[in-house]
Amino acid sequence: MREDDRDDLELHRRLSAGDRSAFDELYRRYARSSYGLALRITGQEVLAQDVVHDAFLALWRAPEAYDPARGPFRTFFLSLVHHRAVDTVRREERLRKRTERAANLEPVRDEDVAEAVVDESFLSGRRKEVREALLTLSPEQRQVLEMAYFGGMTQVAIAERLGIPLGTVKTRTLAALRKLRGVLGRED
Amino acid sequence: MEHEAIEELLAGYVLRALSGEDAREADRLLSEHVPACSRCREALGGFQEVAGELGLGAPPVSPPEVLLPRLHRELGEPSPRRRSSFLLASAASFVLIVGLAGLAVSQNLRANHLAQRASALADLANFSRQPDTSWVPVGPVTAVARPGVQNFYIEGHDVPDPAPGTVYHLWLVSGGQAKHIGWFRPEGGFVVLELALDPNLYDEIVITEQPEGVTGGVPQNVRWRAPV
Numbered sequence: 069m070r071e072d073d074r075d076d077l078e079l080h081r082r083l084s085a086g087d088r089s090a091f092d093e094l095y096r097r098y099a100r101s102s103y104g105l106a107l108r109i110t111g112q113e114v115l116a117q118d119v120v121h122d123a124f125l126a127l128w129r130a131p132e133a134y135d136p137a138r139g140p141f142r143t144f145f146l147s148l149v150h151h152r153a154v155d156t157v158r159r160e161e162r163l164r165k166r167t168e169r170a171a172n173l174e175p176v177r178d179e180d181v182a183e184a185v186v187d188e189s190f191l192s193g194r195r196k197e198v199r200e201a202l203l204t205l206s207p208e209q210r211q212v213l214e215m216a217y218f219g220g221m222t223q224v225a226i227a228e229r230l231g232i233p234l235g236t237v238k239t240r241t242l243a244a245l246r247k248l249r250g251v252l253g254r255e256d
Numbered sequence: 257m258e259h260e261a262i263e264e265l266l267a268g269y270v271l272r273a274l275s276g277e278d279a280r281e282a283d284r285l286l287s288e289h290v291p292a293c294s295r296c297r298e299a300l301g302g303f304q305e306v307a308g309e310l311g312l313g314a315p316p317v318s319p320p321e322v323l324l325p326r327l328h329r330e331l332g333e334p335s336p337r338r339r340s341s342f343l344l345a346s347a348a349s350f351v352l353i354v355g356l357a358g359l360a361v362s363q364n365l366r367a368n369h370l371a372q373r374a375s376a377l378a379d380l381a382n383f384s385r386q387p388d389t390s391w392v393p394v395g396p397v398t399a400v401a402r403p404g405v406q407n408f409y410i411e412g413h414d415v416p417d418p419a420p421g422t423v424y425h426l427w428l429v430s431g432g433q434a435k436h437i438g439w440f441r442p443e444g445g446f447v448v449l450e451l452a453l454d455p456n457l458y459d460e461i462v463i464t465e466q467p468e469g470v471t472g473g474v475p476q477n478v479r480w481r482a483p484v
Contacts, residue, residue, distance in 0.1 A: 088331065095324060103319035105311045113320070120319055124327055126430065126457035129406065133430040133458070138301065143308020148431035150311055151459055154272045155483075195312040202313055216273035217310050223273045238264040245267045249302045252309055 072191075076141035084131040091128055098142070099124075101191060102149045108218050109153035110160075119156055123149045142191070150217070157220035201251040209244035212237050257285075259295060266290075266300050270307040270432065287464065287478040304432055380409050380448060394461050395480025397447055401455045410449040415442040422465045427475045428453065428484075429460040436472045455484045 076097070082090035102123060106116035126133070126148065134144045202210060215226045223241065227234040265282045268274040274282050290296040383389070384400050392399040397412030410426070418424050418441065426437040426449075435458075440449060455461065462481040464470075 088328075091331070092324070095327070099319050099323070100316035101312060101314075103323075104317040105314040107317055108314035117320060117323055121323060121327060122457075125330060128327075128331055129454055130430065130435075130457045133428075133433060133435055135433060138433060139305045139308065143305050143311075144431055144433070145308075146311030147304065147308040150307070151272055151431055155459070191312065191316075194309070195316070198309050198312040213271070213310075216268070216271040217307070218314065221273065222275040223268050223278070224275050226273070238268060241271065241273070242260075242264045242267040245270070245303050245306055248306045248310075252306060253302075 070140075073140040073142070077136055080131060080134060080136070080141055083128065091124075094127070094141075094145075095124060097191070098145055101146065101195075105146060105149050106153045109150070109220055110156055115156050115160065116153070119149060119153045123152055142194075154220040197252060201248050204251055205244050205247060209240045209247070212240045213244040216241065262289065262296055263299050266296065267303055270300070270303040283478060283481065286474070287476050291474045291476050307432075380411060380450070383409060392461070392482055392484065394463060394482040397463070397480075399455060399461055399482070399484070401484075403456060404454075406454040407450060407452050408455045410447060410451065412442070412445075412447040414445045415447050416445070417442060418465045421467060422477075423468050424479070425464045425466050425470055425475070426451075427462040427464065428455070428458040429462060430458045434462060434475050436470070436475075439466075439468060439470070458484050460484060 076094070079090045079094050079097075083094060099120065102120045103116055106119035107113065110116050110119060123145065127145065133148075134141060138144070202213075205213065211230070212223075212226055215221045215229070216223065221229070223237045224234060227237045230237070262285055265274065265278060265285060268278060269282045269286070285296075286300075290300060380400065383402070383405075384391075386402055389400060389402050392401065394410070396415045397410050399408060399410055401408035423439045423441045425439045427434045428437055429435070437451065437453070440447065460481055460483050462475050463479050464475045465477050465479045470476075
């Protein structure tokens with residue numbers, strides 16, 4: 069287990085006991101990643117703020133939802149943000165405009181430039197690994213993965229949008245996840 | 257179904273990208289096949305971890321400065337009810353269910369279930385009188401919730417008895433992880449539960465039909481489910 073993961077685990081334990089300073093520390097660690105992810109998916113600052121707000125509030129009110137036996141806190145929490153952002157996108161029914169933006173890999177707005185020296189510097193190494201891992205995918209694999217994950221699209225919608233069979237979308241998605249798993253697992 | 261096809265569904269599932277028949281088939285596999293298949297459990301765990309890491313692929317952006325103060329205002333004091341529920345959860349998660357009526361949630365609580373039934377019905381009537389109340393059907397029961405309120409109700413009439421040797425188990429799913437809340441058994445088809453949990457903090461309510469001794473793990477034999 070990485071040292072940062074152990075720190076997260078301890079913070080989660082303290083938060084579960086009602087320690088507000090642990091909540092603030094986890095916010096400091098994950099607010100920017102969470103907001104960046106929510107903004108990428110929803111495409112709207114107001115929606116992204118609500119997603120992050122709800123995710124942190126959920127963590128505070130139901131900390132037991134995280135089971136340390138199932139992996140690092142970071143993957144749980146970012147999955148929580150992702151699910152809520154995707155649900156928000158679908159609820160808002162404004163998918164088309166956002167997915168076009170999400171699929172082109174450009175940031176929705178300027179990325180914070182001080183990433184390496186401020187709040188979540190501990191995540192920057194893993195972020196670099198994830199980005200490099202994404203580059204190992206074929207353009208076709210990366211496209212369907214990003215349309216699903218960052219665009220919040222269903223595989224059926226992706227197949228329709230790209231004009232390819234649903235089975236091809238499934239095959240590319242599985243290949244992409246397997247490859248990422250292998251690459252990120254080796255670097256962990 | 258071959259494992260390759262199953263893993264395709266699991267990959268779509270962790271990305272929240274399934275719909276229609278694929279989503280239903282994934283639900284079935286997750287409740288019936290995956291728990292008993294080490295290969296699929298291992299694949300699902302690996303995919304879930306990758307999906308979590310993918311969140312780092314988005315550029316980090318500082319949220320508005322008002323967000324943390326807004327959260328601080330809403331945190332409130334740690335709820336004794338929630339905290340005690342959490343502490344009890346690891347030992348006996350069914351204790352999370354309070355104010356039950358007509359239910360065999362625990363032997364200790366069953367003795368005065370008639371009084372609890374009346375109390376829970378009165379509470380439910382008051383609770384559902386508010387205009388912002390939402391009613392979410394979950395099979396034969398209904399989840400009754402209100403935004404921003406840290407408890408909700410499950411109520412139902414004409415709920416069929418579970419199969420012999422089993423009871424109904426209630427689960428709440430958040431971030432792809434299912435949390436076992438407790439078990440219940442209708443009496444004369446009647447169910448009313450008050451739960452000291454905010455359903456808006458979860459993605460999905462799941463009711464399974466499993467032996468009484470189940471207290472965690474992965475939901476199996478799903479009878480009904482509904483998004484929160």
